[in-house]
Amino acid sequence: MSARLRETATELAKVLWREHTVYRDRAGVVVIRGDHVRRWISLSTGGGRDEVLVRAGRILDGGTTAPARCEAVTRLSGGTAELAAVCRRLLSETAPGPSAPAPVRRGGRLGRPGRHTGLGSWAVVVCVVGLVGSYLYLTAR
Structure with missing residues (x-):
C-alpha cells in the first residue's frame, strides 16, 4: 500500500503543480x-483498504509547515483525476481569507469622520464643571 501511495502522490504532484517536492515523513x-x-x-492510509486520508495546509514564512487546515477521506481507486479534484478543493479551503481593510487615517486620528465629541460627552463635561464650581464656591466662603 505504501508503494502505491508514493506512486499515486508522484502522479498527483505532477497534476497539481509544476514545481513540487514529494517525500515521506517519519x-x-x-x-x-x-x-x-x-x-x-x-496522503496517508485511511480506515479502509482503498481509502486515503488527504490533508492540506499552508507553508509558513521560513519554510515550516502549519498544521493541516482541512482534511478528507477519499478512494484511492478513483484515480488521479478524482484525487486531484479533492486536493484542489482542500487547497482552496486553505487559502487565506480576505484580510480586513486597514483603518482610514483622517486628520491624524483613526476612525470615522464627523464630530469628535457627542452630546452625551458634553453633558458629562458640563456636570463635572458644575460640581467643581460648586465645590470651589462653597469652600471659598
Missing part, C-alpha cells in the same frame, strides 16, 4: 510540497 505519510504556492498536501 510517520510514513507521503507529503507533496508546493513551495511556490505555499501549500502542502499529505
Whole structure:
C-alpha cells in the first residue's frame, strides 16, 4: 500500500503543480510540497483498504509547515483525476481569507469622520464643571 501511495502522490504532484517536492515523513505519510504556492498536501492510509486520508495546509514564512487546515477521506481507486479534484478543493479551503481593510487615517486620528465629541460627552463635561464650581464656591466662603 505504501508503494502505491508514493506512486499515486508522484502522479498527483505532477497534476497539481509544476514545481513540487514529494517525500515521506517519519510517520510514513507521503507529503507533496508546493513551495511556490505555499501549500502542502499529505496522503496517508485511511480506515479502509482503498481509502486515503488527504490533508492540506499552508507553508509558513521560513519554510515550516502549519498544521493541516482541512482534511478528507477519499478512494484511492478513483484515480488521479478524482484525487486531484479533492486536493484542489482542500487547497482552496486553505487559502487565506480576505484580510480586513486597514483603518482610514483622517486628520491624524483613526476612525470615522464627523464630530469628535457627542452630546452625551458634553453633558458629562458640563456636570463635572458644575460640581467643581460648586465645590470651589462653597469652600471659598
